[in-house]
Amino acid sequence: MPLPAPNLDDRKFQDIVDEAKRLIPRYCPEWTNHNVSDPGVALIELFAWMSEMVLFRVNQVPERLYVHFLNLVGIEPFPPSVARTDLTFWLSAVLEQPVVVPLGTEVMTAAGASSGAAEAVVFSTVEELVIEPPDLKTARTVTADGERVVDVWDDLRFSVEGVPCFASSELTPGDTFCLGFAKSLAGVVLRLTITAQAEGIGVDPKNPPLVWEVWSGEAWIAVPVHDDSTGGLNREGEVVLLVPRAHELLSIGNTPAYWLRARLLAPHPGQPTYQAPPRLRSVQAEALGGTISAEHAEIVPGETIGRSDGVPGQAFSATRAPVLPRREGETVRVVDNDGTAEWIEVDDFTTSGPNDPHYVWESGTGTVRFGPRVRYRNGSVRQHGQIPRDGAQIVVSGYRHGGGGRGNVGARTLTVMRSTVPYVRGVANLRPAVGGVDAETVAEAMTRGPLTLRTGQRAVTAGDYERLALESSNEVARTRCLPAPRGNGAVRLLVVPHVRGVPVDHTLDDFAIGNELMAVIRDHMDAHRLVGTTMEVTTPYYQGVSVVALVHAGPGRPADLVRQRAVEAITRFVNPLTGGSEGTGWPFDADLNAAVITQLLESVDGLERVEEALLFQFDLRTGRRISGARDVIRLDAHSLFLAAAPQVIVR
Incomplete structure (x- = not known):
């Protein structure tokens, strides 16, 4: 309300x-x-x-006054959240010494690169990246059951015949070929130069039943293959791997090392597999680059934002807004005749005394505020926070500007480096940037405000859990609280994240919750839930729905255009974020029937009539239908519909 x-x-x-x-x-x-x-x-x-x-x-009441009312009760609009992605830096040559990409290295999109950064989207690295040459020190083959471990390091280096890639001649799915390194390969773009002979015949060189993996500390995780010219380890060539930024120590065969392994997979139906193990004669490892995390942020150097006039409640604005949450070293300094003093940022002035050098820095507007003087009901007056001396300069040491939906750029769009880095020839984001959400509007804050006041920031009812989860981050789009299946007073919190782009491009992976967002939600809920309450934060089960419709286009209407509009209408209507009759997301507990789809299609411009509409349950992981044609598909309390592979036949 x-x-x-x-x-x-x-x-x-x-x-x-x-x-x-x-x-x-x-x-x-x-x-x-x-x-x-x-x-x-x-x-x-x-x-x-x-x-x-x-x-x-x-x-x-004007919106400006409404915002002041919200501020009086401690409710401020959320600042924008920051889009994040991984940047891969490519070396100009294979080097024997480490290459360092400094913290804060800025990379931007090509748009606006020639005319300045005003039109470009700028990302900066959040950590220092050190690209070190890999040190390959051992090799093992391990059977699928783990009972037979064979040391093949010497044979791999010195034997003329080479070594079989897998320990068991039966080629059991799960057999592995392991390479051990002295140092972690986390984030390294690794090139394996392989000499092999074509004994692993029978496979499709472009689709071998093989996966590369590294140990993350908790499990073996897949390593994306950027390029493979070996045809599945069957001939001389190179395998370029993008090692994830998690690679930990593990002991295999009583040998501790940072392991990279090639694991044999069970072939899919129709996929050819090996008839004999591939035989390797040599393996050489080199670093071609490295991957590091980056965020949508432009680093703004230190600036003077104003001069104090010695009165309470002063406010000064930074040049660029919004301002991202401050990191170490990003602060406000007051310069007067006594020198330079670094003041302390606080959330509010509630507990600030008259001599406390405190300030509040609003992220959304970039405004720096100093303490007010407040008159209480008994007539007393108290200064909350120290006042900078008259004439003192207010200086910010530097900050980061960015955030918002503008940062959700596509893959391979961040390709322009603002400054050169020695031995680095280029950069790219191999995956789209995600997580950028615009600042909360006044209307949204007006809706959230009374809900916050009603419960006093305590999670008691299901509605409280849902509201607090929405408050935890701008990246949370929808929530629902239900009793957990195991009972015992536990609750299950279903979270739907914001997904940018048009609904027709949405996939199941887009609705996954990243580790950072999951940690933010859990920490926020732990601070507000009742003691003794067990809580599970997860995503809904997304039930795929494939709509097959036979329709007739109006006279003179292009069939392709009508088909495109119909598919867009279906994917928008059967969607967790834009679906339903109100366009705010498909409702929980609402079933889907073919009659509703028929009514939807009849409203599509250029479509004359709908002859037939059928619904199929769809497995979003395998990409296959898992049921026959139905008129109604039921939805349980823990699920939401997501349209997949709609087929519209236009006559």
Whole structure:
């Protein structure tokens, strides 16, 4: 519900007329005819109508004042959240010494690169990247059951015949060939130069039943293959791997090392597999680059934002807004005749005394505020926070500017480096940037405000859990709280993250919750839930739905255009974020039937009539239908629909 605005005057037209008539005997006793036909009464009604219009205007509280009301109760609009992605830096040559990409290295999109950064989207690295040459020190083959471990390091280096890639001649799925390194390969772009002979015949060189993996500390995780010219380890060539930024120590065969392994997979139906193990004669490892995390942020150097006049409640604005959450070293300094003093940022001035060098830095607007002087009900006056001396300069040491949906750029768009790095020839983001959400609007804050005030920041009811989860991050789009399946008073919190782009491009992986967002939600909920309450944060089960429709286009309407509009309408309607009749996301517990799809398609421009519409359950992982045609698909309490592979036949 919205925050109820205070009515400064709640009188209506009839109230004003009645009040004026009651005053007639006092001020004009000779006026005795109070009928509607009397000219005086007509004037009263005219002025009553005009007064009601004035009162209506008086009662409209401007948004600016509404924001001040929210601030008075400690509710401020959320600042924008930052889009993040991984940047891969490519070396100009294979080197024997480490290459360092400094913290804060800025990379931007090609758009606007020639005309300046005003139109470009700028990302900066959040850590220092050190690209070190890999040190390959051992090799093992391990059977699928783990009982047989063979040291093949010497044979790999010195044997003319080489070594079989897998330990068991039966080629059991799960057999592995392991390479051990002295140092972690986390984030390294690794090139394996392989010499092999074509004994692993029978496979499709472009689709071998093979996966590369590294140990993350908890599990073996897949390593993306950037390029493979070996045909599945069957010939001389190179394998370029993008090692994830998690690679930990593990012991295999009593040998601790940082392991990289090639694991044999069970072939898919119709996929050819090996008839004999590939035989390797040599393996050489080199670093071609490295990957590091980056965020949508432009580093702004230190600047003077104003000069103090010695009065309470001063406010100064940074040049660029919004301002991202401050890191170490990003602060406000006050420069006066006594020198430079570094002040302390606080969330508010509630506990600040008159001598505490505190300030508040609003991320959304970039405004730096100093403590106010407050008069209390008993007449006493207290200064909350120290006041900078008259004439003192207010200086920010530097900050980061960015955030918002603008940072959700596509893959391979961050390709321009703002400054050169020695031995680095280029950079790219191999995956899209995600997580950028615009700042909360006043309307959204007005909706959230009363919900926050009602419960006092404590999770008691299901609605409290849902509201607090929405407050935890701008990246949270929808929530639902249900009893956990195991019972015992536990609750399950279902979270749907924001997904950018058009619904027709949405996939199941887009609705996954990243580790950073999951940690933010859990930490926020742990701080507000009741002691003893067990909580599980997860995503809904996304039930894939494939719609097959036979429709007829209107005369003169292009079939391709009608088909495109119909597919877009289906994917938008059957979607966790844009679906449903209100366009705010498919409702929980709402089933889907073919009649609703028929009505939806009949509203598509250029479509004359719908001959037939069928629904199929769809496995979003395998990309296959898992049921026959149905008129209705049921949805349980823990699930949401997601359209997949719609087929529209236009006649």
